[in-house]
Amino acid sequence: MDPIFDIASSVDWSQYSLYFSLFSIAFNPTVWNIVARNEYHHKTITRVFGGSAKYGCYFLAVMIFGFGILRDSLYERALKDQPQRAILPEPFNVLVPAALFLVGQTFVITSTWALGITGTFLGDYFGILMDHRVEGFPFNVLRDPMYVGSTMCFAAGALWYERPAGLLITVYVYIVYILALRFEGPFTDMIYATRAAKTSSSKKEL
Template sequence: MSLLDASKASLWVSLASITFNPLFWNIAARREHRTRWLSELCGGPRQGCYAIAAAIFSLGLVRDALFRTAMQEQPALAALDNRVVQAVAVAAMGAGMVLVVASTYMLGITGTFLGDYFGILMDARVTGFPFNVLDNPMYVGSTISFLGAALWYARPAGLLVTAYVWLVYAVALRFEGPFTAMIYAARDAARDHPSQARKSAVKKKKL
């Protein structure tokens, strides 16, 4: 317990930020899918997607800043403060960045930032790197980056925060995966049975 100072408010604020971010984008995007509130507010689905992308990116910067502040106030472990661990930390942060950047490049802005919830669907599943290596490279890359930062700061508390990051992402995936699959299944069904899809759309509009 001497390696974790739970009395520091910065630690709990950091954990709250880590929890809030995926909660925010899932709630906002699902509401968009049901009501198109953000598309109407911003003047179109693409503009709405860019707006939520900016919000998610900004919240990510805040989350990272809060994490750094929390680590600076946590006890360090001398055994982690050496060149070997620092080299591993740099490698982890580099690998995480590669996964995140490569994922964004392959998906584009709308593919990365929940464009499917706005009705901006991709024609086919992306299978190039890093998706040919990992199912969720964006989340894996982000978690690895947290791990690298924890090692760089030589803070054991950072390792616990990293585990919590992965737990939060794992829970988010339990909701995001099936919902995204449902969106694309509805698109495919509409392609196979266009007349039935139009009837469903009219019925939904009346309701």
């Protein structure tokens, strides 16, 4: 039997928690990118906070973090509502998800540490730009370690709870992140290219 078909046949498609989880996974990167682009063009959040881009970015960081916790809770609920089936033999059913979660969280936490709050939570859209590109760990290993680490944690949850549905959700997470990066990456590059052009123009005037 085709492995993908085998996994799909083990999914209880009647559970609403599955669809709530899928919605929240797509909601987060989609909405935050829309909000951040609006902020770049119109400074909506900055104006709400009296012109403070820093406080506006912190507010968005709290919102993103909070909705991330909600997303993870909905994913866990969805997994528990799905049929359980052994995916890996012992002791790999414990060792593999534990290793995936550890490595995934390492990528997420070290990314946040390296970028800082404003660097992590779309501060560049607020005009809070970093002085130079972060090239240390984990960015010297992966281009997008935060998204990769998050995907690994989703896979770890699926394997830990032994829910085949979680593996399909993990594939969905990966696809959502790839699509988000297609919009986020070029726009961020444009922001820094614009700054570089302005800096170069200022130097020529001097």
